[in-house]
Amino acid sequence: MVDIEVTRRLLKVIASGKSMLFTGAGFSHGATNTLNISPPKGGDLAKILKNNILDKDQEYAELLSDNNLQIITDTFIDVFSPETLISILKENYTIKDVSETHKLIASVPWRRCYTTNYDEVFEIASRFNDKIFSSVTPLQSIENYYQNGQLCIHLNGLISNLNKETLLNEFKLSQDSYINGSFFIKNPWFYYFQKDLEQCPGIVIVGYSFYDYEFRKLFADQQNILKEKIFIITSSNASTKEVNFFEKYGKVLSVGVDGFSKLIEDNIKEIQLYNSNNTDTTFLNIYYPPEINHNTILPDEEIEKFLVFGNLDEKSLLSDLESEYRQLSTRTSLKEVLEAISTKNNVLLYSNLGNGKTIFLTQLKFLLSKTGAYNIYEPRKNMELGVQDCIGDIDKLASSFKRSIIVIDNLLEYKDIIKHYNNIQPKNICIVATSRRNIPEIVKISKSINFYEVSLDNLDEEEFNDFIRIIDNLSLWKERAGKSPQQKVVELRDKYQSQISYILLKVFESKNIQLKILTVLSVFSDNKDAKKTIFVISLLGFLDVILNFTTISLLSGNNSIRLSEFKNNDNLRQLFLINENIIEKRSSVLCQNIIRSSGFYDAEYIINTLLGVVENLDAFIKESVKNDEFLKEIRKKFLKSSTIEKILPEDDRKLNNLKRYYDDLKKIVPWLVNDPNYWVQYAMAHLTHNSLKNAQNYLKTAYSLAERHHEYNTDAIDTQQARLYLLLSMKEVEANKILQFFQDAQLLLLKVPNTIYRYKQVLIYKQFYDASFSRLSQKGQKTFIIYCNDMKKELEIFRNENGFDWVSESCYDFLNSFDG
Numbered sequence: 001m002v003d004i005e006v007t008r009r010l011l012k013v014i015a016s017g018k019s020m021l022f023t024g025a026g027f028s029h030g031a032t033n034t035l036n037i038s039p040p041k042g043g044d045l046a047k048i049l050k051n052n053i054l055d056k057d058q059e060y061a062e063l064l065s066d067n068n069l070q071i072i073t074d075t076f077i078d079v080f081s082p083e084t085l086i087s088i089l090k091e092n093y094t095i096k097d098v099s100e101t102h103k104l105i106a107s108v109p110w111r112r113c114y115t116t117n118y119d120e121v122f123e124i125a126s127r128f129n130d131k132i133f134s135s136v137t138p139l140q141s142i143e144n145y146y147q148n149g150q151l152c153i154h155l156n157g158l159i160s161n162l163n164k165e166t167l168l169n170e171f172k173l174s175q176d177s178y179i180n181g182s183f184f185i186k187n188p189w190f191y192y193f194q195k196d197l198e199q200c201p202g203i204v205i206v207g208y209s210f211y212d213y214e215f216r217k218l219f220a221d222q223q224n225i226l227k228e229k230i231f232i233i234t235s236s237n238a239s240t241k242e243v244n245f246f247e248k249y250g251k252v253l254s255v256g257v258d259g260f261s262k263l264i265e266d267n268i269k270e271i272q273l274y275n276s277n278n279t280d281t282t283f284l285n286i287y288y289p290p291e292i293n294h295n296t297i298l299p300d301e302e303i304e305k306f307l308v309f310g311n312l313d314e315k316s317l318l319s320d321l322e323s324e325y326r327q328l329s330t331r332t333s334l335k336e337v338l339e340a341i342s343t344k345n346n347v348l349l350y351s352n353l354g355n356g357k358t359i360f361l362t363q364l365k366f367l368l369s370k371t372g373a374y375n376i377y378e379p380r381k382n383m384e385l386g387v388q389d390c391i392g393d394i395d396k397l398a399s400s401f402k403r404s405i406i407v408i409d410n411l412l413e414y415k416d417i418i419k420h421y422n423n424i425q426p427k428n429i430c431i432v433a434t435s436r437r438n439i440p441e442i443v444k445i446s447k448s449i450n451f452y453e454v455s456l457d458n459l460d461e462e463e464f465n466d467f468i469r470i471i472d473n474l475s476l477w478k479e480r481a482g483k484s485p486q487q488k489v490v491e492l493r494d495k496y497q498s499q500i501s502y503i504l505l506k507v508f509e510s511k512n513i514q515l516k517i518l519t520v521l522s523v524f525s526d527n528k529d530a531k532k533t534i535f536v537i538s539l540l541g542f543l544d545v546i547l548n549f550t551t552i553s554l555l556s557g558n559n560s561i562r563l564s565e566f567k568n569n570d571n572l573r574q575l576f577l578i579n580e581n582i583i584e585k586r587s588s589v590l591c592q593n594i595i596r597s598s599g600f601y602d603a604e605y606i607i608n609t610l611l612g613v614v615e616n617l618d619a620f621i622k623e624s625v626k627n628d629e630f631l632k633e634i635r636k637k638f639l640k641s642s643t644i645e646k647i648l649p650e651d652d653r654k655l656n657n658l659k660r661y662y663d664d665l666k667k668i669v670p671w672l673v674n675d676p677n678y679w680v681q682y683a684m685a686h687l688t689h690n691s692l693k694n695a696q697n698y699l700k701t702a703y704s705l706a707e708r709h710h711e712y713n714t715d716a717i718d719t720q721q722a723r724l725y726l727l728l729s730m731k732e733v734e735a736n737k738i739l740q741f742f743q744d745a746q747l748l749l750l751k752v753p754n755t756i757y758r759y760k761q762v763l764i765y766k767q768f769y770d771a772s773f774s775r776l777s778q779k780g781q782k783t784f785i786i787y788c789n790d791m792k793k794e795l796e797i798f799r800n801e802n803g804f805d806w807v808s809e810s811c812y813d814f815l816n817s818f819d820g
Contacts, residue, residue, distance in 0.1 A: 003253075006253065007263065009202075009231075010202070010263075011271060013231075014109075014202065014204065014264070014271060015108070015109075015272075016109075016201050017110075019110060019202035020111055020200040020203045021105075021110045021122070021204050022204065023114075023121075023205075023207055025039075025042060025207060025208075026209070026257060027115070027117065027121065027208075027257055028095075028121045028207070030098075030101055030102065031119065031121045032095065034092075035092065039095070039117070039118075042069055043067065046069045047067070048088065048092070056080075069173055082164050083164065086162055086163065086164065089159065095121055095124055098125045101258050101261040102124075104261040105257075106122055106128070106129055114153045114155060114196075115152060115155065117154065118156060118157050118158065118162075120135055120159065123135050133152045135152050135158050136152070138189040139170050142188050142623065155172075156173075188623040191550060194553070198225075198548065198581040201229060202230075202231060203230045203231070204233065205230065205232045206257060207257055210246070220248070220249075221559065221564070225581060226249075229250075231251050232253070233256070233260045236259055238252075283379060283393045284377040284397075285377060285379070292322055294324075296319035296323045296325070297325045298316065298327040300473065300474060302316065303327055303328065303470065307470070307474070308513055308587075313577070314362060317359070321363055327470070329463055330363065331356070331360055331463060332460055333349075334360070336454060337364060338367060340452040341368065341374075341405065345430065345451075346430050346431040346449055346450065346451050347431070347432045347454065348434075349361075350455045350456065350805070351434070351436070351455065352436060354592075357409065357456060358434075360434075360456055361407055361409055365407055375397075376404070377393075377397070377404060377406050378407045378408065378409070379408060379414055394406075394426070395424075397428070397429055402428070403429075404429045405429070407433075408431065408432070409433075410435065411434065411435040412633075413630075421449065431449065453803055455805055457806060514599065520574050521594070523571050524572075525600075529556070529558040533556045535556075535601060535609055536555045536556040539595065539610070539647070540552070540591075540634070541576075541583070541588060541590075542591040542647065543643065545634055545637070549561050549562055551630075554617070555616070555617060592646060596646070603648055603654075603657045606647060606648060606649075607661050610644075610647075610661070611661065611664055614668065614669060617634065618668075641682070644658060645658070645685065655685075658689070662681070665678075666678065676701075676702040676703075677702075679702035680698070680702045680720055682698045683702065683720055683724075686698065687727065692724060692727055699720060699721050719752050719761060721748055722745040722746075722748035725748070726742065726745045729742045729768060729772060732772075733775065735777050738775055738776060738780070739783060742768065742772075742787070745761070746787045746791070749762065750790070750791075754797060755798075756798075759795065760807055765811070766814045769814070789815070791815055792812070792815040792816060
């Protein structure tokens with residue numbers, strides 16, 4: 001008996017147009033090959049080849065007695081020739097016609113098709129429905145095909161590609177040919193196959209027997225995630241034993257291929273109607289607030305866990321927000337943002353890493369939902385769908401009468417949303433997004449849309465008092481507990497730049513906190529794969545990269561993140577919140593300190609592992625989709641000196657460790673030698689540690705290489721050269737040389753764009769004043785003041801356009817201290 005509820009769900013996921021079709025040999029039954037019969041299954045092909053061999057020489061009978069396809073194939077080539085085998089394969093798997101069953105199955109909208117078959121039954125059936133699916137194999141370039149969208153990927157080889165060369169390296173004729181460690185699982189296509197498994201709402205498997213161990217293992221490891229969306233179409237004559245076997249992996253419909261086709265035929269109008277009228281979003285996920293407890297009083301243990309591990313569950317966080325016994329700090333900017341949205345403003349929330357953007361968004365979504373005035377959406381963080389998925393969702397929302405808000409954590413990850421939003425300017429949709437401040441791409445994006453901008457970096461007086469109360473309550477002040485509230489405010493403001501991330505970094509310096517983190521991590525000490533996976537999670541979390549399982553698995557080089565034993569480990573879940581195929585919430589400050597100061601990883605491990613990750617990622621990108629900007633952006637972050645600087649332990653070997661990383665980096669990724677940005681990053685590492693001679697050499701190399709690159713923008717080189725001049729000026733003793741170095745720096749900084757990167761160097765002016773101003777002649781001192789006033793005028797323009805932050809405010813305080 002067919003389960004009605006399973007059938008209803010199956011039809012719905014098919015109608016969505018986003019499901020994967022996976023076919024095996026049973027799917028092709030009923031098609032007609034050049035011999036006017038159905039293409040043979042693996043066992044039948046083995047018999048055909050075996051009979052040809054035995055007709056010529058019976059001495060092979062014992063060798064071939066177990067009907068092993070690989071042995072039979074190898075023997076056939078020895079007895080006859082590769083050309084003869086190719087001829088037999090082509091006449092058996094070249095398709096002349098397909099059945100109505102195939103045409104009906106291909107008539108419904110599939111996101112992609114994967115098949116273990118050599119034949120092109122699905123593609124031919126699709127053409128009868130005016131749909132073109134490109135046929136590809138895993139050895140063909142992803143770059144040339146993946147963006148086409150409608151693909152049928154032939155995992156074991158494609159008959160139309162068959163020749164003597166592909167017979168040896170592309171066609172898989174063994175019994176366990178589908179996924180194996182030396183072929184598909186290490187192939188770039190496997191990354192995208194896993195993406196499809198994660199993202200597709202349904203995976204429909206037709207005519208496949210799950211004969212391959214690695215394939216079974218892949219699904220067994222992800223049973224909790226994939227089982228509910230896998231639908232297996234098996235024979236109507238399947239035994240109870242067979243059905244029980246298939247039910248380990250998904251919902252089973254024992255109707256056969258013809259019965260599945262009939263199911264589609266009987267419901268084709270409903271499928272087409274649902275697909276055309278479906279208002280469900282694919283890329284965007286609607287937000288539903290959790291049920292909360294208005295009388296919540298968070299215990300100290302939960303508050304400390306929140307500060308250290310950053311993973312307080314959403315219900316507890318929001319219950320505290322609404323509780324009259326509120327324990328945690330609430331940003332005063334929430335009210336400002338709510339008012340801005342009520343007047344139909346788009347909102348851009350700026351802050352540096354670790355300053356609470358994600359927590360702010362969680363509270364904001366809840367407060368917006370309480371008004372009942374909006375539908376609230378956010379991108380599904382494990383989705384990497386095409387531009388059309390994003391456009392389709394926004395168009396659906398734009399056609400609705402309801403006001404919608406799209407909430408985006410990290411705007412740079414979703415540039416396609418902004419691009420399309422800017423093109424259509426929907427009046428009923430607002431964008432609320434977060435970003436780090438003054439990234440050039442963000443500045444460009446924010447100018448295309450009129451954003452109401454709010455900085456979350458600096459705590460105000462009320463927020464200071466909240467934070468002091470939390471630290472008091474948890475007894476984290478220790479010997480400084482006796483200070484007055486005002487003294488504590490001054491310490492948080494001046495010593496930690498009024499920023500949450502810097503305050504938390506101080507918390508993590510506590511030996512007690514470090515011991516707690518190390519105790520949690522220690523259970524993974526002897527598990528090599530788990531230890532590396534946690535390193536990759538922490539690294540990506542620190543860099544504010546979306547933490548989906550596919551990316552974690554790719555960079556760690558293992559599948560630990562998909563293993564139930566690992567991802568359900570209580571200790572791991574103390575560090576990270578794991579949901580289905582993604583780690584949803586994390587503290588970037590915690591991630592940084594897991595690597596840098598927990599004691600779980602030493603400098604040698606950090607460098608060796610990071611180099612291995614970069615090497616694998618670079619190799620993968622070369623074989624990957626040309627426009628896979630997500631992976632390229634990750635690689636770019638791994639090359640930045642600021643990244644490496646912040647994850648290496650603080651000790652007297654840090655400069656040597658940085659040098660070793662950059663020295664080895666250009667050896668494992670050879671093209672970096674000719675990349676100006678590599679040498680800029682290497683120079684920055686030396687500048688940080690006052691190794692000025694080496695830094696100058698590397699900047700000269702960067703300038704030289706930049707000249708060879710047509711229209712290369714030297715702003716980054718100029719900025720670091722100015723920094724070097726300022727540092728050199730403070731080492732000089734002769735007044736003229738001091739002033740000359742400073743003048744050279746000033747001219748370069750006025751040359752580069754008026755962004756935050758300029759003012760990070762202007763911060764050094766205060767150091768210069770303290771160290772070298774008194775050594776200047778009277779005329780030199782007047783010149784310095786003139787330069788400061790010129791820079792102040794530039795800074796005022798910057799502040800008017802970009803608002804205030806700690807860097808620009810600190811610069812302004814200093815520059816404004818000079819008269820006229």
